[in-house]
Amino acid sequence: MESLFVQLLVIGIKILVILGVVLGLGAYLTLVERKVAAHIQRRPGPMVVGWHGLLQPLADGLKLITKEDIFPRAGNRFLYNLALVLALVPAVLVFAVVPFGPEFEVFGVKVKPILTDVNVGLLLVFALGSMAVYAIALAGWASNSKYALIGSMRKAGIIVSYEVVITFAVMGPIILAGTLSTYEIVQQQINQKLWYIWLQPIAFVIYMFAMLAEAGRVPFDIQEAEAELVTGFNVEYGGIKFGLFPLVEWYVEVLSLSAIAVVLFLGGWSPINIPFLGFVDPLFFLGPLSPFVWFVLKVALLFLFVLWLHWTLPRYRIDQITETAWKVMLPLTFVNLVLTAVLAPIVWR
Secondary structure (H helix, E strand, O other): HHHHHHHHHHHHHHHHHHHHHHHHHHHHHHHHHHHHHHHOOOOOOOOOHHHHHHHHHHHHHHHHHHHOOOOOOOOOOOHHHHHHHHHHHHHHHHHOOOOOOOOOEOOOOOEEOOOOOOOHHHHHHHHHHOOOHHHHHHHHHHHOOHHHHHHHHHHHHHHHHHHHHHOOOOOOHHHHHOOOOHHHHHHHHHOOOOHHOOOOOHHHHHHHHHHHOOOOOOOOOOOHHHHOOHHHHOOOOOOOHHHHHHHHHHHHHHHHHHHHHHHHHOOOOOOEEOOOOOOOOOHHHHHHHHHHHHHHHHHHHHHHHHHHOOOOOOOOHHHHHHHHHHHHHHHHHHOOOOHHHHHHHHHHH
16 A cells, blocks of 8 residues: 555656646747747847846736637637647647656655656657647637638648658657667667667658647748738637647647657667767766756757757748658658668667
8 A cells, every 4th residue: 555655656746747847848948939039030039027038938928818818709619628628738748658767766766757658658659649630620610710720721731741751750760679668769779879860860850850840840830821821720719728829839749759859869868879889978977867967958959959940941831841741751761661671680689
């Protein structure tokens, strides 16, 4: 009974930490993006609310919460609100299978820094990711607005296209690791002394492009092309409901997919890798904190890379986006699978 209580307590703490960090960090990443965009464009960004604008996300949140909640007269209220739940909950649940570091011990209790280490972790990630299609389609349809509906259909088409691409892109690391468990994939890279990005550069590049499309980031943000469709599928949402969609799409999803990219291609919490020889850890002086710092650094670098692209590249047309997925990226993932089948026996040996 005591051991069951300890397990439930550990699980409860993990849930609170994940929810607190993900949602709190998601809000503050809006400030990070505004600052990064400002420095790219040689301007200071938010500077008024708090020191260097540090309290700006709190001001934005307060503004959105106190705004009037307007509902379209002929819309479907139940589906209108359900779309928000289907957008937020699956995006946060992805973090349940993200391993943040190696197992450690606290007061004699062994703790894995992952909420649930299921043997089909990656399957769960992409099952939850596919729920975004329903959220977006419902948001557009329940709003009873042609602009929202057109925006939602564009976005749904992009997500379906790139879900297929991203699924085939991750097949390479899965074959090399021989498991669908996210925790075990990292352990395999450590045991094989090999980040999979060295053998899967094509898959990594395709994964990153698919991630941009899934999250609606430039150059794949056609569903939110302001000149054509105002803000896209969420145009009829107001106040905090309006703010939740970009929070989930641009920040929580990018964070979760960046974390999965680190797990699949960059060795998770492992330090700098010299292929087949071992690892070099310049942060060795941090002791047991070093793996967690490495994981956070890798995720942060991928997130900043996404921001850099967002404020640098122009927007594609909708036909260019879908053609790129089906005619370029998908065939490349098939080629990568064949190459992986040839290289896998070498890695296993």
